[in-house]
Amino acid sequence: MAQIRYLTAHLAQEIDARLMSPSDGAFSLDQLMELAGLAVAQALAASYALPRYRRVLVCCGPGNQGGDGLVAARHLSHFGYAATLYMPKPGNKDIYKRLHKQCLNLSIPSLTSESDFHASLSSQDVILDAIFGFSFLGPVRAPFSRILPALRDARLPMVSVDIPSGWHVEDGPVLLQSEEGEDLGQALNPEVLVSLTAPKLGVRGYRGRHWLGGRFVPPTMAEEWKLNLPEYPGSAQIVELPGPAGL
């Protein structure tokens, strides 16, 4: 089996667009986000089992990755985890609002201020980082220029979705830098990563526990792009990837 392909930002965007084109993949965003968020929740549960890990702080950005986080928070709540949401900049798309409403219906609390966020870090077991996805282009703007360093410095188990927030989607971990050029220190270093559809170039050297989700890519598309996806076991929605070459 050839090695799995690591996607450029351009190819990741093309695959997303093709999957959702009515004349091509014909998926709705609702479908893909539901399957992605479920995969993220199941990977977190497989990595940090109940009852040892129960309190999960789900940090959501304003875009589609934040939507994945909201879906994951809902599933985690059904699994028995105590999820708390933190959406420093809630998305304004209709789907984002619906996904948030679904969380409210499960009585999942949201942190509403940055000080609440900082205060809550000491009472969490796991962080789910769903802030920035593969379309993030630095630098890190406020309030994330304060939030990312705080998440890093909390030294809690962390699960990142697709690409750890603040990493360059192709170059990987880079020093965090604010819009004003201020050095914000080291990149996030999550113990667990959940790549969706296929891993991105920036995580080639990632050495933590690495899951793949997004079992919806038609084999013809996977073949066209030579993704060399691994086989998912049975009817599972996630598969663990082997460590980086040479480990």
Place this chain on the structure above:
Amino acid sequence: MAQIRYLTAHLAQEIDARLMSPSDGAFSLDQLMELAGLAVAQALAASYALPRYRRVLVCCGPGNQGGDGLVAARHLSHFGYAATLYMPKPGNKDIYKRLHKQCLNLSIPSLTSESDFHASLSSQDVILDAIFGFSFLGPVRAPFSRILPALRDARLPMVSVDIPSGWHVEDGPVLLQSEEGEDLGQALNPEVLVSLTAPKLGVRGYRGRHWLGGRFVPPTMAEEWKLNLPEYPGSAQIVELPGPAGL
């Protein structure tokens, strides 16, 4: 734990409407159908494992249950099953067409004539019955008045979604009767049933293997309707229900 509640047709409709009301459950049909169809596919895979069972004839009605069947067919194909679709009356809603296109993208074949359907029965391992759901009100109209007896008489392992097609949603198995009052014989008798959200009154006496899917009902709603849903294990999307009382 009190016994699980069996739903009237009225309550089943109310729950669906509430789950999808923007001001209440706030789910989209795409989300619920995706989770329902995935649960159906996983229940089939848990009941009829590869490689012994590989060829699955997925029979889809024109409504939302047919949509669940199309989603299930797609996931089954990803799991490694050889799914074949039979849609005697394809639905004309946009979502139905998109779900069918997603199956076409996986090269899942469709039977296009009734004679092909009859001929194909001898080369299938399992039937997935996603023809009629809880909103079905007899009698059985053509072409289903020919299709349901053929499915029954094929004596293949069968998985029904929510309520075996042709059963009365509240009264359970009734003799099949055509629109013209013709007696079409015994009801379907599937070995496996996948109830979605909560089982319907008509399957109270069902004695086969019984799964529940639809892990998306907010506990507050489950409490309001006293559904007494069982706990799903871990991060699974299906749970097996115990046999009927007294067994």
